[in-house]
Amino acid sequence: xxxxxxxxxxxxxxxxxxxxxxxxxxxxxxxxxxxxxxxxxxxxxxxxxxxxxxxxxxxxxxxxxxxxxxxxxxxxxxxxxxxxxxxxxxxxxxxxxxxxxxxxxxxxxxxxxxxxxxxxxxxxxxxxxxxxxxxxxxxxxxxxxxxxxxxxxxxxxxxxxxxxxxxxxxxxxxxxxxxxxxxxxxxxxxxxxxxxxxxxxxxxxxxxxxxxxxxxxxxxxxxxxxxxxxxxxxxxxxxxxxxxxxxxxxxxxxxxxxxxxx
Amino acid sequence: xxxxxxxxxxxxxxxxxxxxxxxxxxxxxxxxxxxxxxxxxxxxxxxxxxxxxxxxxxxxxxxxxxxxxxxxxxxxxxxxxxxxxxxxxxxxxxxxxxxxxxxxxxxxxxxxxxxxxxxxxxxxxxxxxxxxxxxxxxxxxxxxxxxxxxxxxxxxxxxxxxxxxxxxxxxxxxxxxxxxxxxxxxxxxxxxxxxxxxxxxxxxxxxxxxxxxxxxxxxxxxxxxxxxxxxxxxxxxxxxxxxxxxxxxxxxxxxxxxxxxxxx
Numbered sequence: 001x002x003x004x005x006x007x008x009x010x011x012x013x014x015x016x017x018x019x020x021x022x023x024x025x026x027x028x029x030x031x032x033x034x035x036x037x038x039x040x041x042x043x044x045x046x047x048x049x050x051x052x053x054x055x056x057x058x059x060x061x062x063x064x065x066x067x068x069x070x071x072x073x074x075x076x077x078x079x080x081x082x083x084x085x086x087x088x089x090x091x092x093x094x095x096x097x098x099x100x101x102x103x104x105x106x107x108x109x110x111x112x113x114x115x116x117x118x119x120x121x122x123x124x125x126x127x128x129x130x131x132x133x134x135x136x137x138x139x140x141x142x143x144x145x146x147x148x149x150x151x152x153x154x155x156x157x158x159x160x161x162x163x164x165x166x167x168x169x170x171x172x173x174x175x176x177x178x179x180x181x182x183x184x185x186x187x188x189x190x191x192x193x194x195x196x197x198x199x200x201x202x203x204x205x206x207x208x209x210x211x212x213x214x215x216x217x218x219x220x221x222x223x224x225x226x227x228x229x230x231x232x233x234x235x236x237x238x239x240x241x242x243x244x245x246x247x248x249x250x251x252x253x254x255x256x257x258x259x260x261x262x
Numbered sequence: 263x264x265x266x267x268x269x270x271x272x273x274x275x276x277x278x279x280x281x282x283x284x285x286x287x288x289x290x291x292x293x294x295x296x297x298x299x300x301x302x303x304x305x306x307x308x309x310x311x312x313x314x315x316x317x318x319x320x321x322x323x324x325x326x327x328x329x330x331x332x333x334x335x336x337x338x339x340x341x342x343x344x345x346x347x348x349x350x351x352x353x354x355x356x357x358x359x360x361x362x363x364x365x366x367x368x369x370x371x372x373x374x375x376x377x378x379x380x381x382x383x384x385x386x387x388x389x390x391x392x393x394x395x396x397x398x399x400x401x402x403x404x405x406x407x408x409x410x411x412x413x414x415x416x417x418x419x420x421x422x423x424x425x426x427x428x429x430x431x432x433x434x435x436x437x438x439x440x441x442x443x444x445x446x447x448x449x450x451x452x453x454x455x456x457x458x459x460x461x462x463x464x465x466x467x468x469x470x471x472x473x474x475x476x477x478x479x480x481x482x483x484x485x486x487x488x489x490x491x492x493x494x495x496x497x498x499x500x501x502x503x504x505x506x507x508x509x510x511x512x513x514x515x516x517x518x519x520x521x522x523x524x525x526x
Contacts, residue, residue: 179444181460
């Protein structure tokens with residue numbers, strides 16, 4: 001398999017909502033650098049077919065998850081306008097493989113931010129506003145079974161994202177104590193605070209921007225940055241009703257329907 | 263269970279607590295028994311621990327999260343008694359010599375300004391009864407070996423109560439959105455768990471309503487001045503000698519505890 005084949009296979013699995021075996025099963029030499037190149041190639045193909053780059057998602061932003069995967073910085077992947085789910089719009093599960101939802105703190109970048117050497121304070125100073133959001137992850141690999149290079153190539157399982165209704169000035173918030181309460185079908189199933197994201201979501205942002213600098217990538221003004229799941233991901237099935245309430249950032253409700261994607 | 267079995271079970275629990283030697287599940291020793299028997303055993307156990315009428319200073323509600331309820335296969339919380347001897351001051355260390363296999367849970371405690379007795383208690387009654395909200399650490403502990411508890415085991419064992427440390431930041435309920443109050447639990451220098459007060463039945467006040475009505479159905483009530491621990495905001499974190507824990511609550515201050523002595 002080469003870069004182009006891998007990008008084809010991944011985008012094909014996404015388009016047809018059919019699960020793949022991990023790339024590393026048959027392509028043992030797939031290392032992180034190559035996987036990153038695959039991720040970048042899938043982005044080029046998305047842009048070539050008319051999608052617009054809207055920002056970045058961070059993955060594996062808890063120390064516990066990083067230890068399990070053997071890394072010490074968050075994963076990054078790209079978001080496009082095709083992944084945006086509008087607030088209140090039902091999530092059609094037909095176009096997805098095995099979607100799971102994660103509550104996240106989202107930064108809207110006010111200024112360009114480029115590493116290396118960026119601190120959390122500098123990163124936060126480049127943030128124009130903070131929102132809440134829910135990310136729908138959907139690994140293209142069967143049963144979410146993958147190795148690190150697989151998930152990097154697979155754009156960190158990015159599938160859809162919803163932004164909450166509020167835009168809050170970051171200097172007015174203590175994000176370490178900004179909480180989310182996750183309710184599935186009327187029952188609270190989980191809760192967490194922003195401290196679960198690398199101690200503070202701005203720490204995750206700084207680490208990500210410094211890691212991206214090694215690839216010559218900077219964050220642009222206007223980008224949304226999903227800073228990583230605060231709780232375990234919640235499985236969604238047809239009929240699932242998910243509600244996430246944040247302390248200061250408002251709420252997001254997602255109704256999952258069985259219908260085909262448009 | 264007949265009266266003799268209930269007494270024997272309560273004695274086993276008292277002995278386990280006193281000698282700090284956990285026992286096998288009561289549901290193994292006595293065969294499975296129901297919730298009614300379990301609360302009867304708890305009543306006897308508590309009377310043995312605290313002879314005299316006025317030693318109960320509060321109640322705790324447990325099994326208030328979906329995770330805990332599904333772990334024990336139940337859909338209801340349970341409650342236990344907080345005795346005078348279980349209250350530890352924040353300024354002094356919690357002696358491990360009183361405990362067997364303790365864990366810590368951060369909670370938003372209620373202090374009642376008036377009595378609250380079910381049945382028929384609604385959210386409106388509960389809100390009127392709460393005088394103050396305090397940050398709290400509940401110390402849970404089990405007299406059953408390795409926490410191998412079923413619902414009836416933990417109820418009989420005073421809902422696995424161990425102790426409580428109250429913080430000194432008092433807040434009125436007015437203006438507090440309890441559901442989304444964030445909580446970070448630090449253990450030593452590390453963040454051990456995060457959560458929100460909404461992890462407790464969606465809102466800890468729901469727990470207070472349940473407690474008042476459940477006690478009411480047993481002919482009991484909550485007194486003015488009582489402390490109610492409604493349930494944990496996060497998973498429970500095990501503690502041992504020399505450990506320091508501190509819970510920070512958004513807008514409600516913080517509360518810490520230090521553990522000294524030796525594990526059994």
